[in-house]
Amino acid sequence: MAKSLLIISRQSPWSGPSAREALDVVLAGGAFDLPVGLLFLDDGVFQLAAKQDARALQQKDLSANLQALPMFGVDDLFVCGDSAAERGLNPKLLSLEAAQVLSAGEITALFNRYDQVITL
Amino acid sequence: MNVLNVGARAIELDKDGFLVELSDWSAEVASALATAENIELSPEHWEILELLRSFYAEFQLSPATRPLIKYTALKLGPDKGNSLHLNRLFKGTPAKLAAKLAGLPKPTNCL
Amino acid sequence: MSTLHVLSHSPFGDDRLTSCLRVIGAEDALLLSGDAVYALQPGTTPFDSLGTRGLRLFVLAEDAQARDLLTPDWAEAIDYPAFVELSIHYDKVNSWL
Numbered sequence: 309m310a311k312s313l314l315i316i317s318r319q320s321p322w323s324g325p326s327a328r329e330a331l332d333v334v335l336a337g338g339a340f341d342l343p344v345g346l347l348f349l350d351d352g353v354f355q356l357a358a359k360q361d362a363r364a365l366q367q368k369d370l371s372a373n374l375q376a377l378p379m380f381g382v383d384d385l386f387v388c389g390d391s392a393a394e395r396g397l398n399p400k401l402l403s404l405e406a407a408q409v410l411s412a413g414e415i416t417a418l419f420n421r422y423d424q425v426i427t428l
Numbered sequence: 429m430n431v432l433n434v435g436a437r438a439i440e441l442d443k444d445g446f447l448v449e450l451s452d453w454s455a456e457v458a459s460a461l462a463t464a465e466n467i468e469l470s471p472e473h474w475e476i477l478e479l480l481r482s483f484y485a486e487f488q489l490s491p492a493t494r495p496l497i498k499y500t501a502l503k504l505g506p507d508k509g510n511s512l513h514l515n516r517l518f519k520g521t522p523a524k525l526a527a528k529l530a531g532l533p534k535p536t537n538c539l
Numbered sequence: 540m541s542t543l544h545v546l547s548h549s550p551f552g553d554d555r556l557t558s559c560l561r562v563i564g565a566e567d568a569l570l571l572s573g574d575a576v577y578a579l580q581p582g583t584t585p586f587d588s589l590g591t592r593g594l595r596l597f598v599l600a601e602d603a604q605a606r607d608l609l610t611p612d613w614a615e616a617i618d619y620p621a622f623v624e625l626s627i628h629y630d631k632v633n634s635w636l
Contacts, residue, residue, distance in 0.1 A: 316633075318554075318555075318558070332536075335492075338494075339492050339494065349558055349562075350554045350555075350558050351554070368488060369488045372486065372487050372488040372489075373487060373488055373489050375486065375487055376483075376486075376487035376489060376491070376495065379483075379487070379491065379495035379498050379499050380491075380492070380494065380495045381494060381495075381498070388558075390561065391558070412561045412562050415561075415562040416562050416563070416564040416567075417564075419540070419542050419562070419564065419567075419631075419633070420540035420542075420564070422631075423631065424631055425542065425631055425633040426633075426634075426636075427633055427634060427635045427636055428636055
């Protein structure tokens with residue numbers, strides 16, 4: 309039985325390679341048929357802000373990449389509701405519609421559903 | 429450096445035969461790339477290449493095999509979105525070969 | 540299911556400790572290593588939030604000693620072998636990288 313893996317992505321998409329690395333781990337896990345979940349926490353929720361423009365910084369468009377997650381078999385997508393609210397993001401207007409908004413207590417319970425947790 | 433000659437144009441390829449400049453792609457370039465792989469593009473091939481280009485436009489990345497199958501099934505139905513059909517068209521490596529012919533970067537998560 | 544949360548970044552100017560305390564469960568424990576032990580600086584917000592929280596808290600002794608930080612009675616100073624034992628004791632380890 310494959311071990312399940314929860315990736316916690318907690319950096320902004322523009323702060324460095326961390327957000328992309330988290331996505332790469334998730335996509336690789338999906339390609340290996342591992343049960344993978346992805347949680348956006350802290351500044352990681354900024355990855356889901358609508359209407360970002362990667363071209364302004366000549367970077368690849370991470371938010372477009374994130375939309376592909378369901379295609380890669382990754383359907384367990386979660387957002388920390390507190391992190392979003394603290395940063396003035398409406399959890400209902402995030403760019404990843406499939407993501408479930410979780411409370412702190414629900415995130416604690418989420419940890420218990422996975423065999424391994426990686427925070428990036 | 430690999431070069432693909434299409435008419436009067438010399439198009440730059442990387443060591444695996446993928447386009448260096450994605451904007452170099454055209455239908456003629458696709459046909460020339462296919463000829464180099466001993467494939468003659470049929471309407472069935474073209475519909476997958478167009479699908480890949482729309483996948484790339486939407487998600488900014490090249491799909492690995494499974495997402496390619498899933499996306500094809502979603503857009504063209506399960507008769508075409510299955511590994512049998514895609515493997516037959518693209519010599520058993522649909523994610524890699526179809527991405528090449530469609531002028532996409534090599535799939536990074538093609539493990 | 541229990542998780543050992545491991546922090547190694549300073550709590551000042553960083554959200555890791557705050558977020559960790561927000562989501563840590565009753566069965567879980569927290570280990571402070573590296574600059575994360577600065578959370579034991581008395582009279583600070585991190586110190587107070589840890590002290591009043593009443594969670595299972597471990598501190599890498601050498602990291603605290605190097606920074607001249609005393610381990611309060613609501614925390615337990617441990618060495619590396621004990622760290623290894625802890626990682627085995629808990630179902631999983633979540634390192635906040």
